[in-house]
Amino acid sequence: MPGSGVAVSSSSAEASVHGTGATPASASRVAPDERAAAKQEIRQLASDWLAAAAEADAEAQCGLLIASERRYFDRLAGSCEKAYTPRGSAKDRRFARNTARESKPGTIIVYEKGYATIEVAHETDGVYLTIYAVEDDGEWGIARKKVAVG
Numbered sequence: 001m002p003g004s005g006v007a008v009s010s011s012s013a014e015a016s017v018h019g020t021g022a023t024p025a026s027a028s029r030v031a032p033d034e035r036a037a038a039k040q041e042i043r044q045l046a047s048d049w050l051a052a053a054a055e056a057d058a059e060a061q062c063g064l065l066i067a068s069e070r071r072y073f074d075r076l077a078g079s080c081e082k083a084y085t086p087r088g089s090a091k092d093r094r095f096a097r098n099t100a101r102e103s104k105p106g107t108i109i110v111y112e113k114g115y116a117t118i119e120v121a122h123e124t125d126g127v128y129l130t131i132y133a134v135e136d137d138g139e140w141g142i143a144r145k146k147v148a149v150g
Helices: 030-052 058-063 067-077 080-084 090-101
Strands: 105-109 115-122 126-135 139-143
Touching: 030 058, 030 090, 030 105, 030 115, 030 139, 058 080, 067 080, 067 139, 080 090, 090 105, 105 126
Parallel strands: none
Antiparallel strands: 105 115, 115 126, 126 139
């Protein structure tokens, strides 16, 4: 969620959305070796994103987003970094950083159309967030939801 240093998946419809956050019932037609390689890359991407959130490093978080997401936050807040700069009380910012620090990517499902869902799990409270990864020009990046690229 912008302002907390942590993004939240969204189900609101926009022109660039394939759906409304719903995911297919199956991750079929992705070769097992391709899926395994993608999962490894996506897990590292999500880990890096959480580490940036834990450090309140808005620049690093924005650097891990796909280009269309960076443009979205540039329009929304004047800059992606401004959108991801933690706001709120010192207690709220500390809570957001600690939550990110104590979290890790959980289940990752890679779908055939170049996107994946990533469940983010807290070490004691379980899954609390689903984020998306989207393949854009052969590179994976974080997205708020499943978006169309290129």
